[in-house]
Amino acid sequence: MRILLPFVTALAAAVSVQAQQLSGTGATFPAPIYQRWSVEYNKQVPSIQVNYQSVGSGAGVKNFLQGVVDFGASDAAMTDEEMTKSPCGAVLIPATAGSVVLAYNLPEVKNLRLSREAMAGIYLGKITKWNDPAIVAANPDTPLPATPINVAYRSDGSGTTFVFTQHLAAISPEFDEQVGFDKSVTFPVGIGGKGNEGVTALIKQTPGTIGYIEFGYAEQNGLSCAALENKSGQFVAPTPESGAAALASVEMPENLRVWPVDPAAPEAYPITSFTWLLLYKKYDDAAKLKALKDFITYGLTEGQSLATGLGYIPLPESVVAKANAALGTIE
C-alpha cells in the first residue's frame, strides 16, 4: 500500500502544472552554489526546475558528450578535442570561481607563510618537518615545532587537485617532472582523503597536518590557511579580495577558457580558478533553451551576490559581460 502513495503523488503532481525540467551534472566544487541558484530561481519562476548533481568534472563532461543532460559543469573546462566530440557543439561559460587554500592544523601557529619553495617541497616530500629552514625563513617571528608534516591530498579525481597541481607544476619544474598535473596524480607522500570534506577531516583530526582544499571548506570549518607567496614575492592570504584580484589579472580570451595559473599582480592570491558551465551550441527544444538561458542569466547577474557568502569569488564585471555575450550565441 505504501508503494502506491508515491505513484498517487506523482500522478497528482503530473496532472498539475508541468514544470520545465533542466538537468545537469558535473563538478563537485560549484554544486552548492548551482543548487542554491536553482532553488532561488525557482522561487522567482516556479515553472522552471533545475536539477544539478555533482558527479565529478570528468563524468560531467562525459555525460555532456553523450547528450543525456541539458548542461554540464567542469572545473577543467573542456579541451578542444573534447569539444569536437560534442553532438551539438559546445559553449563554455564561466559561472563562478574559487580559491584553493593550504589549510593546516598547528594550534600555536596563527599566520603561517609558505614560500613557493616550501609549498613544492612539502608536496614533493623533501620538506618533512615543520621547522625546516625553508619554512622558518618565511616565518621569522613564529616558533615552529620540530614535528613531522602530515601531508593530505585528494584521493578522488578532482578539479581541486587539477588547479593545485597546475600551480605547483608552474612554479616548480621538479614537481612538474616528478608528479605533473591532472585531476588525479600520484603524490610521493601523504595520505588521501575522499572529497574536500575528507581532506578537511584529515586536517582536523591530526595536529601537524596540511592539505589543499577549497576556500569554502576552510572557512566553514574554521581552519587556518597559509598565506602563499605569489609571483611578485608577496605573501597573500586567501580572501575574496585577493581571489578577485587574481581573476582580474588575466585577460579572458574569446573561447572563455583561461587559468590564472600564476598571477603576477601583487595582491593576487596564487591559486584561483574559474569553473565553467558547458552548454550545447544548438538546442532543439526552444522552450528548454529559453528556460536555460534565463536561469544562467540569473546566475551570472543576481546569483553572483550569493557567491561570497558561500565561499566562492564573484566574477569580475568584464567576465560577466563576455559570458552573457557567449550565452547569446546559443540558439
Add this chain to the structure above:
Amino acid sequence: MSAPAAAKDALTAPVRTGPDYFLWLCGAASVGAIFVLGWIFFEIFQEAIPALKEFGAKFLTNATWQPNRDRFGVLPFLVGTAATSLIALLIALPPGLAIAIFLNEDFLPKPARQFIRFVVELLAAIPSVVYGLWGIFVVIPLIQQLGSWCAERFPNVPLLAGPAYGNSLLTASVVLALMILPTITAISRSSLVAVPRTLREGSYALGATRWEAIFGVILPTAAPGIVAATILALGRAMGETMAVAMLIGNSPRLSWSLFSPSGTLASLLANQFGEASGLQVSALMYAALVLVALTLAVNFAGEAVLRYTEKRTAGIR
C-alpha cells in the same frame, strides 16, 4: 477426509497432462539471471578492452597507478581488497556465528531473542555512508591510538609498523566487519533453524551436552548455509565502495602494515570513476574485471569447502 475416500479420489482424479508452465516460468527467470550477468560482464569488458590491449597481465603485477602518465597497475589495490575482506571476515565470523547460535538456542526467553535479532538487523539498515561517517568519528581515533601503541611496543614487526594513521587498512576492515555481520548472522541463523529438530533431540538422547550437539551435529548440518552466508558476506565486503573509500586512506603505494593507508579495487573505482577520461576509464573497468575474477576465486574456494562438509554430513537430510 477419511483415508479410503481420499485414496479413491486420488485414483479417479484426472491425470494432469500438458506442459508445466510454471517450470517454464522458473526456467525463464533462471535464464534471465544469467542474461543479466552476461550483459554486465559484456559492458565492463567492452570498456576495458583498450586497457587489456595496453597492459595485458602486467596490470596485475605492476604497482604504479599514475593516471596523468597513463601508467596503471593494480597490485596494491588487489592486495588491499584481499586483505580487507579477509580480515573483515576473520573479525566478523566468530561473533556472527556466535549470535546466530545464541539466537537459535534457548539461553534467553523468546522476547529477548527477538529483541537481539531486531537489533542485529538494525545494523543492516544503516546506509554505507553512515558507516563511513561513524568510522571517521569513532574508529579512526581508536585505531590511531592502537597503532601508535603497537608501533612503540613492536617496532620490528612489519605488520604493525608505524607511522600509525587513522585512515588505514585496519580501520576499513573493522568497519567492513560490522557491515557484513548482519548478513552472516541472518543467513546462518536461517540455516540453523532449518536443521531438523529430530537431529538435536537424537543427539541429546545419546547423552551429548548442548555444545557437543552443536559442534558435532547441528553446525555440520547447517554448514552449507553457513558457507553460503560467508560467501555472500565476503562478496559484499569486496564490493563495498563508499565506506571503504572514506576510511582506507586511499594510497596507491603498496605497504605491509595494518596501520598504513591502503586501497581496494572498489574504492579505487569510487574515487576515480567520476573524473576519469580516456585510458583511465578503461583501466578502471579492467580493475572491475579483476574484482569479478577475485569473486570467482572466492567462490571456487567456497565450493571446495562445501564439498568437504557435504561429504561429512551425507545422508542426514
Add this chain to the structure above:
Amino acid sequence: MDNPITHSPDFFEDNSPESTKMLGRSLFDRALTALCVGLSFLALVPLASILYLVVKNGLPLLDWSVFTQLPPAAGMNGGGFGNAVIGTLTMVGLALLMAAPPAVLAAVYICEYDPKGKLSNAVRFAAKLLTGVPSIICGVFAFAAVVLATGKFSAFAGAVALAVLMLPTILLTSEQALLGVQRAYREASYGLGATRFQTISRVVLPDAAPAIMTGIMLAVARAAGETAPLVFTALFSQFWMSSLMEPTASLSVLIYNFSTMPFEHQVKMAWTASLVLVLLVTATNVTAQLVFSKRHA
C-alpha cells in the same frame, strides 16, 4: 537445557572416571556458553555506538516538517527531505518488484526442478559472481543500459540499478531457504497426489517464506542505503517527484551530498536523513517479519 546428569545428588561425591569426564564436559559446555554470550554482546557494542551517533546527531532536526519540505540549498536553513523519502520508497519498491519475483522463481528452479543440471549450476555461478560486483558497477551498467538508451536520467534507471544489486542476494538466500524445507514435507505432499506446482506453491514456499523474507529484507536494506548506483542513474532533484522518467531525489544521495558540504546545517540534515532511513528500513523489516512469521513452531 542443562544436562540432567549433573543434577543428580551423588554427582559431585562420585569420583569414578566417568563422572570426572562428565564434569569436564559440563565445564567445557558452560565455558562455551559464556564465550558465545560474550562474543554476541561484544558485537553489539559497536552497534550501540553507531546508533547512538545517528540518534544524537539526527534527532535535533527531526520533526514532521522533514517529510513535507524540500531540501535546503547551500546557505539556507530549515527545509526537509520529503522528496527524498518518496524517491527512496519508489525506487526501492520498484526495484523489489523487478528483482524479487525472478530471483525467487530462479531459486525455485535450481532447487526444485533441476538441482544438478547445467542451467542450475550456471545460475548459481552467475548469482555468486554478481554478489562481488561493486555497487558502482551496477550504476554504470544501468547508466549504459537505461540512461543512454532513454537519453535521460530517471527514477526508472535508478530502480534498475538497485534491482541488479538486489538480485543475487535474494536468489542465493531464497535457494538456502528452499533447501531448508524438510524433504519429508515434499514427500508427504507428493504422496498425497499433489502436482509439483501445488507442492511448491502450497507447501514448500510457505514453509520457506520467513527465510526468503529475511533475504529480501537484507537486499532491501542494502539497496536503500547505496549511493553510487543512484548517482549515475537517478541523479538528484531539489523538487517533488513528478514522473518516473525524471531525475529523482533519494535519501542515500541526499545524505551523500549533504554530508560532503561545508555547511553545518546541511551536515546536520544528513544525520537526520540517516536516522529516518534507518527507521524506515527497520519499520519495513519488522512489518514484513510480522506478516510472514512462521505460524507453526
